[in-house]
Structure formats: structure tokens, C-alpha cells
Amino acid sequence: xxxxxxxxREIPPIEQFIRKLLYLDLCKKNxxxxxxxxxxxxxxxxNIYNLVVRLFSKVWKIKFSNIHLMAILVNGxxxxxxxFSIAIVDSIAEGIRIDLxxxxxxxxxxxxxxxxxxGELYNYRMxxxxxxxxxxxxxxxxxxxxGRASPDRPSPIDAPxxxxxxxxxxxxxxxxxxxxxxxxxxxxxxxxxxxxxMYILSKESVPLEIEYMIEDTFTELRPKxxxxxxxxxxxxxxxxxxxxxxxxxxxxxxxN
Amino acid sequence: xxxKPAPSKRSAxxxxxxxxxxxxxxxxxxxxxxxxxxxxxxxxKGLVPDSALDRPTTWVAGKVSKNPVKANTxxxxxxxxxNEKLALEFQKAYHGHTFVDxxxxxxxxxxxxxxxxxxxxxQRKADTK
Numbered sequence: 001x002x003x004x005x006x007x008x009r010e011i012p013p014i015e016q017f018i019r020k021l022l023y024l025d026l027c028k029k030n031x032x033x034x035x036x037x038x039x040x041x042x043x044x045x046x047n048i049y050n051l052v053v054r055l056f057s058k059v060w061k062i063k064f065s066n067i068h069l070m071a072i073l074v075n076g077x078x079x080x081x082x083x084f085s086i087a088i089v090d091s092i093a094e095g096i097r098i099d100l101x102x103x104x105x106x107x108x109x110x111x112x113x114x115x116x117x118x119g120e121l122y123n124y125r126m127x128x129x130x131x132x133x134x135x136x137x138x139x140x141x142x143x144x145x146x147g148r149a150s151p152d153r154p155s156p157i158d159a160p161x162x163x164x165x166x167x168x169x170x171x172x173x174x175x176x177x178x179x180x181x182x183x184x185x186x187x188x189x190x191x192x193x194x195x196x197x198m199y200i201l202s203k204e205s206v207p208l209e210i211e212y213m214i215e216d217t218f219t220e221l222r223p224k225x226x227x228x229x230x231x232x233x234x235x236x237x238x239x240x241x242x243x244x245x246x247x248x249x250x251x252x253x254x255x256n
Numbered sequence: 257x258x259x260k261p262a263p264s265k266r267s268a269x270x271x272x273x274x275x276x277x278x279x280x281x282x283x284x285x286x287x288x289x290x291x292x293x294x295x296x297x298x299x300x301k302g303l304v305p306d307s308a309l310d311r312p313t314t315w316v317a318g319k320v321s322k323n324p325v326k327a328n329t330x331x332x333x334x335x336x337x338x339n340e341k342l343a344l345e346f347q348k349a350y351h352g353h354t355f356v357d358x359x360x361x362x363x364x365x366x367x368x369x370x371x372x373x374x375x376x377x378x379q380r381k382a383d384t385k
Contacts, residue, residue, distance in 0.1 A: 050317075083376035091316065093371040094285065094332060102327065131372050138371075 014041075015051055022070070023061045031069050035076045043081055053084065057091040060113035067113060071120035078126060089127055092118050096135060100142040100165075103157045108164060115168050119175025129185045132176060136192055139169050140199045148195075148238065149202040151231060160204040167210060169196060170217045177221050189221070191241050197227060198234035278340040280310065282347065283370040288355050288363035289318030289328035295355075296333060303349050310336040310375065336375055343369070 011019070018041075021034050042048050059070055078085035092114055099111045118135060121127050141147030143155040154160050180189040200206060200214060218225055228234040287296065293315045300313075318331030337343040351367040 086372070086374050086376050087314070087316075089372045089374070090283070090334060090370065094283070097285070097371075098330065104327070127372065134371055 014048065015055075018052065018055055022055055026062060026066060026069055028066075028069065031072055035073055038073065038077060039080065043084075049084070053087045053091065056088050057095065059092075059117040060110040064113060064116065067116050068120040068123065070117060071124040071126065074121065074126055075124040085126055089118075089121060089131075092121070093131070093135065097138065097142075100138065101157060103162070103164075105164075111164075111168060112171055115172045116175055119172050122176040122179070129180065129188075132172070133185075133188050133192065136169060136172060137195075139165050139172075140195060148235075149199045150235075151202050151204070160202070163203055163206055163210045166200060166203075166206070166214065170213045173217050173221060177217070180221075193218075193222065193225065194234065194237050194241055198231065198238050201228060201231040201234050279369045279373055280337045280340055280343050281370040281373050281375060282335045282337060282343050283368055284333045284335065284350070285330065285366040285368065286363065287318065287331040287333070287365055288357060288361070289320045289330060290357060291318065291331050291355055291363070293317065296331070299353065299355075300335070300346075300350065303346055304335065308337055308342045308346075310338050312336075334370060 018038075021037060026034055038052070041052065056070065056074065059067055062070065074085050074088055095114050096111070096118070099107050099114070115135075118127070118132070122129070122132050137147070140149065143157040144150070145153050145155075149155070149158070151160065158165065177189065180186055206214070218227065228237065284296075284300075296315065297313070304313075313336070314334040316332045316334075319329040321328050335343075335346070337346065347367045350365060353365040353367075355363045355365070357363075
């Protein structure tokens with residue numbers, strides 16, 4: 001059969017250049033030079049500006065272990081282009097939201113990378129802890145009635161056998177959870193972990209691989225924590241903590 | 257799926273980069289991928305007088321995917337209100353605003369508080385390079 005050859009998209013040279021800088025060459029040794037080169041771009045040109053925002057938002061294109069380098073670059077560029085760094089965080093936060101709503105398994109790898117990037121942006125002080133906690137909350141609550149997962153009320157976008165969100169939460173906590181070890185963020189993390197356990201227990205079953213991941217995360221963050229065994233137990237703790245309809249009482253946290 | 261922004265628990269922040277600031281940055285999400293910026297701006301014009309804004313609205317264009325397997329990317333916009341009250345009024349009026357394109361596809365706008373409330377500095381520092 002006759003088939004027209006697929007037209008390849010012509011990528012403008014400047015985009016090819018930045019793509020090469022970020023997606024191919026970026027490594028520990030050349031962060032500084034990359035940063036300098038990026039500063040030399042014509043930032044007042046809206047096309048270039050949008051291009052850089054777009055390429056930075058596709059953080060899954062670079063090696064997973066190099067994602068923190070992107071955060072370093074954002075941090076460096078934010079000194080001169082605060083609007084740029086804010087646009088990046090906005091698009092990362094939006095990406096996490098939209099992927100939760102669509103829950104397309106093809107995007108799973110991409111979603112892990114985005115969440116990791118958010119954690120690294122926290123580590124390099126581009127976002128504050130409220131955003132991390134609100135993201136963690138969104139990860140567990142989206143699509144669930146009153147934001148609380150329950151085995152009796154399965155959500156159409158988060159099926160009882162779908163454990164991918166657990167993976168996302170663990171990735172985020174593994175990246176920046178260790179920073180929440182004192183003061184109000186410690187309390188917030190403790191109360192989140194209660195919610196997280198309830199979420200885990202609302203699942204039909206958790207594959208061994210995910211179970212190990214959870215185990216690792218808990219051991220790293222709160223080694224002495226005794227985990228809940230049943231959903232009912234966890235649910236009671238959440239009610240005691242947040243009240244029946246989502247009030248917030250951090251003092252009820254002492255039972256852990 | 258609840259799309260209304262949760263009532264702010266920290267209306268006046270005590271620390272962090274947005275110290276003492278209520279939530280005032282709004283995101284309009286899930287706009288049709290092919291919606292042009294000027295059409296959107298026209299649609300909010302009556303609801304958002306310039307006097308209510310802290311700085312100009314940021315527009316993030318969507319993308320219509322050429323590959324039928326891939327989904328389109330929604331467009332979105334960030335609106336920086338002067339205070340939370342103005343933002344809430346806008347949310348009430350505009351949430352669920354429907355756009356219909358040439359082919360009859362509908363798109364409903366979702367209006368929420370932006371998860372990241374930081375607002376860009378007014379003037380850029382000149383980069384000496």
C-alpha cells in the first residue's frame with residue numbers, strides 16, 4: 001500500500017541546542033557552564049522564554065539520577081528570572097494534577113520524574129514545604145469522596161488494585177521527606193503518614209515490590225513508627241487527627 | 257471530583273516567601289487546547305477589571321496533538337488578584353465557563369487557587385552575564 005513518509009518536525013537550531021544542553025550533555029561537571037550558557041539566551045524574546053520553560057518542564061527526558069541538576073539550574077536562573085522559576089513550578093504542579101485526573105499508565109514513568117523534580121526543587125529551595133504537603137495530600141485525595149480513600153467507595157480514577165500513587169508518594173518522600181524532621185513540618189509529616197497508611201490499607205492488595213518501597217520509606221523517615229494493621233484502625237486514627245470532615249488538629253497526633 | 261479550591265487554612269501566612277499574604281493567585285485550568293489567548297482574555301474581561309489585578313495575567317498555551325494516540329494538552333492561565341476576596345468572586349462567576357469550538361466540542365474551565373502561590377517580582381534584575 002502506498003504510504004506517505006512521515007514528515008519529521010523541523011526543530012529550530014536554537015531548540016536543538018538547548019535540548020542538547022539539557023537532555024544530552026547535562027552532568028555534574030558541566031552544570032556551571034550550562035547555567036552560564038542559558039543565561040546568555042535572549043530571555044526577552046517570548047518565543048525563547050516559552051521554549052526554555054517547555055523544555056525544563058519535560059524533566060522526564062533527562063536521566064533520573066540527574067534530575068537534581070535541573071533543580072540547580074532553576075535555582076541559578078531564578079536570581080535573574082523569577083518569573084521563569086515560578087512558571088516552572090506552576091507547570092510541574094499542574095502536571096501532577098492533570099496526570100492524577102487522567103491516570104494514564106503510559107505516563108507513569110514521566111509522573112515519577114515530575115514528582116522527583118518537585119522534591120528536588122524543594123531541596124534547592126525553590127518551593128516551600130506547604131506546596132510539598134499540599135501535593136502529598138492531592139496525591140492521596142484526588143478522585144476520592146471527601147478526599148479519603150475507602151475500600152467501599154472505589155474511585156473511577158484510582159482503582160483498588162492501582163498502587164501507582166503509593167509509588168509517587170514514596171518517591172516524593174524519599175527525595176525530600178528527611179527535611180521534615182523538626183518543628184511544624186515534622187508534625188505535618190507525622191499526620192500525613194497516618195493518612196498515607198490509611199490510603200495504603202484501602203487498597204485490595206499491595207504488590208511485594210511496592211510493599212518494600214513503603215517499608216524503605218518508613219524506615220528512613222520514622223524508624224520507630226508502628227504501622228497500622230487494618231483499615232479500620234488507620235481510619236480511626238485519621239478521624240481522631242483530622243476530625244470527621246477534615247478539620248486539622250495536630251495535637252491528636254500523640255498516639256503514634 | 258471536587259474542583260473547588262479548599263477553603264484556605266492559612267489565610268495569613270506567618271512565614272515562608274509569601275509572608276503575611278493571603279491566597280490571591282488563581283489558576284484557570286482545563287481550557288481547550290486550541291483556545292487562542294485573545295479569546296480567553298476577552299472572556300474574562302468583564303469579570304476582571306485591571307484595578308483588581310496585581311500584575312498581568314500569564315497565559316500558557318495548550319497544544320493540539322498531531323498524533324491521534326496522544327491526548328491534547330490543556331491551556332491554562334494564571335491570574336494574580338490583589339486579594340483573596342476578589343479571587344473568590346471571580347471563581348464563583350467563572351468556574352465552569354464553557355467554551356465551544358468549531359466542531360462543537362465543549363470545554364469547561366476549572367477555576368482554582370494555584371497550588372504554588374508565589375508571585376514573580378515586578379522588575380527583572382538585569383543579567384550582566
